[in-house]
Amino acid sequence: MKGQSFYKRVGFALCGLKMAARREKSFRTHLVAAAAVLIVLYVTQPGIIWWTIIALTVGFVLVTELLNTAFETLADQLCPEEHSGIGAAKDIAAGAVLVASLIGIIVGLVFILNWIGI
Numbered sequence: 001m002k003g004q005s006f007y008k009r010v011g012f013a014l015c016g017l018k019m020a021a022r023r024e025k026s027f028r029t030h031l032v033a034a035a036a037v038l039i040v041l042y043v044t045q046p047g048i049i050w051w052t053i054i055a056l057t058v059g060f061v062l063v064t065e066l067l068n069t070a071f072e073t074l075a076d077q078l079c080p081e082e083h084s085g086i087g088a089a090k091d092i093a094a095g096a097v098l099v100a101s102l103i104g105i106i107v108g109l110v111f112i113l114n115w116i117g118i
C-alpha cells in the first residue's frame with residue numbers, strides 16, 4: 001500500500017480518526033473536552049501565547065490518546081490471549097495518556113489563575 005496519492009493518504013488518516021472516535025470512549029471524552037476548551041478560549045479571548053500553549057497541550061493529549069488506541073488495537077490483534085508483557089505495555093501506554101492529561105489539567109489551572117488575576 002506504499003506510494004498512494006496525498007489525497008488518499010489524508011483519507012486514510014481521516015478514516016483512522018473516525019475509527020478511533022467510534023472505538024474508543026476515552027478519545028470521544030477528550031474530543032468533548034477539547035471542544036469545551038475551544039469554547040472557553042473563544043469566550044475569554046486570551047492572548048496569542050495562551051491560544052498557542054493550550055492548542056499544543058490539547059493536541060498533545062489527543063495525539064497521545066490516538067497513539068494509545070493504535071497501540072491497543074495492534075496489541076489485541078497480535079496477541080488476543082492474556083500475556084503479562086502485553087498487559088504491562090498497555091498500562092505504560094495508558095500511563096502516557098495520564099501524564100499528558102495531568103499536564104493539560106496543570107496548564108488549565110494556570111490559565112484560570114492567570115485569568116482571574118492571581
Ligand SMILES: Nc1ncnc2c1ncn2[C@@H]1O[C@H](COP(=O)(O)OP(=O)(O)OP(=O)(O)O)[C@@H](O)[C@H]1O
Binds near residue numbers: 068080084087
Ligand atoms: N492481552 C492482555 N494480557 C494481559 N493483560 C491485559 C491484556 N489486555 C488488557 N490487559 C489489561 O487490562 C487493562 C485494560 O485493557 P483494555 O485493552 O481493556 O484497555 P482499555 O480499558 O480500553 O484502556 P483505555 O481506557 O486506555 O482505552 C490493560 O491496561 C492491561 O492491564
